Amino acid sequence: MNEFFVELYSEEIPPNLQINVRKEFEDRIRNLLIDENIKFKKIFSYSSPTRLVIHVIGVVDKIKISSKVIKGPKVGVIEDILNNFLRSNNASKKALFKKKIDKGEFYFIKTLPKELFAKDLLIKIILNIISSFKWKKSMKWSNHSMIWGRPLRSILAIYNNNHLSFNFGHLRSTENAIIEKDLLVKTKKVKNFKDYENFLKKNNVFFNQKEREQKIIKKLEQICKSGNYNNVFNNRLIEEVTNIVEDPNVLLLEFDKKYLEIPPEIIISTLELHQKYFPLFDNKNKLTNNFCVVANKPDTNNIIKDGNQRVVEARLSDAKFFWNKDKSRNLIKQLANLKKITFYEKLGSIYDKTQRLRKLSSWLSDEININKEKVEIAASISKSDLCSDLVNEYPELQGKMGKYFALAQGFDEEVANAVSDHYLPIGNASIVAKKPISYSISLVDKLDTLVGFFLINQKPTSSKDPLALRRSAIGLLKTIIENKINIKLSDLINYNIKLFQEQKVNIENIDVENEIIKFLRDRIKNILKEKNIKGDIIDASISSHANSNFLDLYKKNIIMNKYINKDIGKNVLSSYKRAFNIVGKSADNIDGNPDAVLFRQDEEKNLFEKIKEIRKNITIKENNKDFEKLLISLSETRLLTDSFFDKVKVNDENIDIKNNRLQLLKLFCNTFNNFINFSKLEGVS
Amino acid sequence: MPTKKNKKKNYLSFQEITLGLQKFWSKHGCVILQPYDTEVGAGTFHPATTLRSLGPKPWKAAYVQPSRRPTDGRYGENPNRLQHYYQYQVILKPSPDNVKQLYLKSLNAIGIDVKKHDIRFIEDDWESPTLGAAGLGWEVWCDGMEITQFTYFQQMASLECKPVPVELTYGLERICMFVQGKKNVFDIEWNEEGVKYKDIFFRSEKEFSAYNFEFANTETLLKNFELAEIECKSLLEKNLALPAYDQCLKASHFFNLLDARGVIGVAERTGFIGRIRELAKGSGEVWLKTQI
Numbered sequence: 001m002n003e004f005f006v007e008l009y010s011e012e013i014p015p016n017l018q019i020n021v022r023k024e025f026e027d028r029i030r031n032l033l034i035d036e037n038i039k040f041k042k043i044f045s046y047s048s049p050t051r052l053v054i055h056v057i058g059v060v061d062k063i064k065i066s067s068k069v070i071k072g073p074k075v076g077v078i079e080d081i082l083n084n085f086l087r088s089n090n091a092s093k094k095a096l097f098k099k100k101i102d103k104g105e106f107y108f109i110k111t112l113p114k115e116l117f118a119k120d121l122l123i124k125i126i127l128n129i130i131s132s133f134k135w136k137k138s139m140k141w142s143n144h145s146m147i148w149g150r151p152l153r154s155i156l157a158i159y160n161n162n163h164l165s166f167n168f169g170h171l172r173s174t175e176n177a178i179i180e181k182d183l184l185v186k187t188k189k190v191k192n193f194k195d196y197e198n199f200l201k202k203n204n205v206f207f208n209q210k211e212r213e214q215k216i217i218k219k220l221e222q223i224c225k226s227g228n229y230n231n232v233f234n235n236r237l238i239e240e241v242t243n244i245v246e247d248p249n250v251l252l253l254e255f256d257k258k259y260l261e262i263p264p265e266i267i268i269s270t271l272e273l274h275q276k277y278f279p280l281f282d283n284k285n286k287l288t289n290n291f292c293v294v295a296n297k298p299d300t301n302n303i304i305k306d307g308n309q310r311v312v313e314a315r316l317s318d319a320k321f322f323w324n325k326d327k328s329r330n331l332i333k334q335l336a337n338l339k340k341i342t343f344y345e346k347l348g349s350i351y352d353k354t355q356r357l358r359k360l361s362s363w364l365s366d367e368i369n370i371n372k373e374k375v376e377i378a379a380s381i382s383k384s385d386l387c388s389d390l391v392n393e394y395p396e397l398q399g400k401m402g403k404y405f406a407l408a409q410g411f412d413e414e415v416a417n418a419v420s421d422h423y424l425p426i427g428n429a430s431i432v433a434k435k436p437i438s439y440s441i442s443l444v445d446k447l448d449t450l451v452g453f454f455l456i457n458q459k460p461t462s463s464k465d466p467l468a469l470r471r472s473a474i475g476l477l478k479t480i481i482e483n484k485i486n487i488k489l490s491d492l493i494n495y496n497i498k499l500f501q502e503q504k505v506n507i508e509n510i511d512v513e514n515e516i517i518k519f520l521r522d523r524i525k526n527i528l529k530e531k532n533i534k535g536d537i538i539d540a541s542i543s544s545h546a547n548s549n550f551l552d553l554y555k556k557n558i559i560m561n562k563y564i565n566k567d568i569g570k571n572v573l574s575s576y577k578r579a580f581n582i583v584g585k586s587a588d589n590i591d592g593n594p595d596a597v598l599f600r601q602d603e604e605k606n607l608f609e610k611i612k613e614i615r616k617n618i619t620i621k622e623n624n625k626d627f628e629k630l631l632i633s634l635s636e637t638r639l640l641t642d643s644f645f646d647k648v649k650v651n652d653e654n655i656d657i658k659n660n661r662l663q664l665l666k667l668f669c670n671t672f673n674n675f676i677n678f679s680k681l682e683g684v685s
Numbered sequence: 686m687p688t689k690k691n692k693k694k695n696y697l698s699f700q701e702i703t704l705g706l707q708k709f710w711s712k713h714g715c716v717i718l719q720p721y722d723t724e725v726g727a728g729t730f731h732p733a734t735t736l737r738s739l740g741p742k743p744w745k746a747a748y749v750q751p752s753r754r755p756t757d758g759r760y761g762e763n764p765n766r767l768q769h770y771y772q773y774q775v776i777l778k779p780s781p782d783n784v785k786q787l788y789l790k791s792l793n794a795i796g797i798d799v800k801k802h803d804i805r806f807i808e809d810d811w812e813s814p815t816l817g818a819a820g821l822g823w824e825v826w827c828d829g830m831e832i833t834q835f836t837y838f839q840q841m842a843s844l845e846c847k848p849v850p851v852e853l854t855y856g857l858e859r860i861c862m863f864v865q866g867k868k869n870v871f872d873i874e875w876n877e878e879g880v881k882y883k884d885i886f887f888r889s890e891k892e893f894s895a896y897n898f899e900f901a902n903t904e905t906l907l908k909n910f911e912l913a914e915i916e917c918k919s920l921l922e923k924n925l926a927l928p929a930y931d932q933c934l935k936a937s938h939f940f941n942l943l944d945a946r947g948v949i950g951v952a953e954r955t956g957f958i959g960r961i962r963e964l965a966k967g968s969g970e971v972w973l974k975t976q977i
Contacts, residue, residue, distance in 0.1 A: 011785060011806070012806035012808075012823060014808030015808075049806070137810065137821065138821075139820075139821040139837055139839055139849075140837075140839065140849050141779075141780050141837050141849045141851070142779040142780045142781070142782065142848055142849055143779045143848040143849075150821070150822075151780075151782075151837070153782065180785075180786070182789060182799045182800045182804070183786070183789055183790060183793070183799060183800070185786070244805065244807065275829055277829075293829065295803045296803050296804075296805060297803060299803075300801060301801070303801050303802060303828070304801075304802065304803045304828050306828075307802065307803075307827065307828025307829060307830065307863070308803075308828050308829040310830075310863075310866070310868070311828065311829040311830045312829070313868070314764070314765060314868060317764065317868070318763070318764075318765055321763065340947060342954070345955060
């Protein structure tokens, strides 16, 4: 069968770069083959740390290009334009002919049918792709000008048993595959993919990532079965490890049981993050002193096993040393050390931040009625583990260590939990903080970060968000929504700005309050979309969101989405639509202020009374507004509007009466728009 | 190799490892230099690496460099941490195509049989804000332990490296602990006569930790920093790249001490680093400009 394959052989490319490039390679080759009309059966892409392989099977030899008529410029254009047209189509003047179409007389050419060789096009395609890979990080080496993830050493290219010869930078493609294992270097001329595959396999090089992954998973499962461990592994780690080995061999190791005394998070972090090992858990999901290592070769005489075990013990003994030292260091006494840790250059230290958090959370505790004393203590010590040796060594354990220290020093459990949980949510699928003290700190911490960076104009742009402020905003909103925190953020934002000012932070942006509210409205769209709220409802609700209560905004969306296709929703819409059609685009002087004296018919009066009743319910200051009830009361206007439009002629001859009726309908629409801006809904205008 | 006479000696001593690397890299065409005679934080700071990384001239050198990191002092109480330790530094410009093979051979030369051990190249992009330097490469793991930093410099002294040099930095204590199977750095066998690392360095770790953390006179340090900075700038005006760079190194060491004493505030820190980077950049520029 016709086939084509390329192997790009380099020094070890980090797993993330490698995975991205492998996917990019496959996508781009598929698109370019289609663009060039080269038919093929299937594309396979593989990678290992040193190899990036693309294999296309069922490639045609020749590509027939049929003749085509191409329309050119209008007859009478200047010579240059005509020449450009000829040049870009690679045609001569002789090929031109004129033809009249309905837009006038134009030049045309007819191209000749052609036959191209796949071989030539493939070289063009490959060069096009490899010279423009989108490396997230790339480098140069030696005297060369080439750019690659790590030094590219060789290019193997074969098409139908023949060497596909081309130059790329300082390299010339070869027909030789290379094996470098430790100090052994071998090369072999390969004729086809099968040949290549066999040569590598014989030397225990597995370039197929799926094969490596299967091998690892199978062995891990075996170990779990025979040792009665919980068969759950970190998928990200499996993917990473799969892509840092070529000849995976899973080893079962252990460390001294005495280290199980230290918090399991430290051990797991040591194993997974620092050493890329797999911790093992018993069937009650308790961490054991066993773990697995994926070595890149078979272990003869337990040499690799012993070495890895020693490394883990050294790291754990370090961690244990720090743990014993840190846990007894008084958290409160350490607060002053936070002055040495920058939060951000123009925004002072972490200490400054905790002082703001203490005041903000104290203010919040009054608003939402939670224990002020606890929340203040939690805010004060929320970051104090940042100056511990352990967090210095294991930055990923910030918060988690603080919680352990707090518990070891007898702090209230709710306070201790807040030290770890206020960082939530971490990542998209993560839960948010759920306990009052925790979510309060979580909320003010995220808000303070947003306010701070907006104050010094470090705002995200459409493409860049280096400070992850979008993530903070989404975390903040999810915390509010899931805990049903009923609060207008404006006041808190303004208090926060004041606190920055008191700390002598230089204010570079005076529109922070509005900008943050707007930023949050944009972010809540994503949350609502994830909840499958209809797009027009989201737009309609945000368009009428006049305050800074995001829980209300969220609830309205949920209610509206629930009822939009039911009777209640249909009635609301029908009612609104009839009024809006008449008054929607009315003049400015129609502002929704009818005069009761000018009502002439009962239908007008009844409608007016109903509107007044609804407005009273809307303006009621109530902590947990019942938006369902409100929507139902809007839907109840249907009967009144129907009879209004049946009986009342808006276009009265008396201009004052006419205008008064318009005013009434405008008031009606305005009242509805308080809920959400119904005019933005599909099918209304 | 194990001998019957001396049972203990089935591995290389610290000094044999150092000598093994010296011999190996000498054989492979490197200029074998001696340590630089002023305090530095890492082998990279030696002008044989920093300044010689710049410009078109080929350069191959290797040397041991005592390195000082005042904040890492632990009064000799931590089995893995020292404020003074040794790096073995190799710099090859332009980076040879077979540098990975060369490196693996060098491990064999110091008693690490690469066929039996699991040697891995794990992503590690290196950056030194003080030097204005950055590079891509790996940390090399041997059975899970980091033993070497392997970096293709892309930038040095804020200038692009053209051609690109490769730097190999061996952590001598770590390698030695690995080879000798020790859990505590102070148990390393320095030579074959039973002299241990502790016998040589324990006292200095203790005393320097006290100096670094408690007794270094911060006013003097601050003054010294400023004097070094002024001196460096004035030497740069006279196009004396090497003496100017010496002053940059001194400034960097004074900064590290000030840092260990905990007197550098958050906002100041970036400022200090930026000032040192400027000195390094100036030295690099003059070095290039006056290169023949």
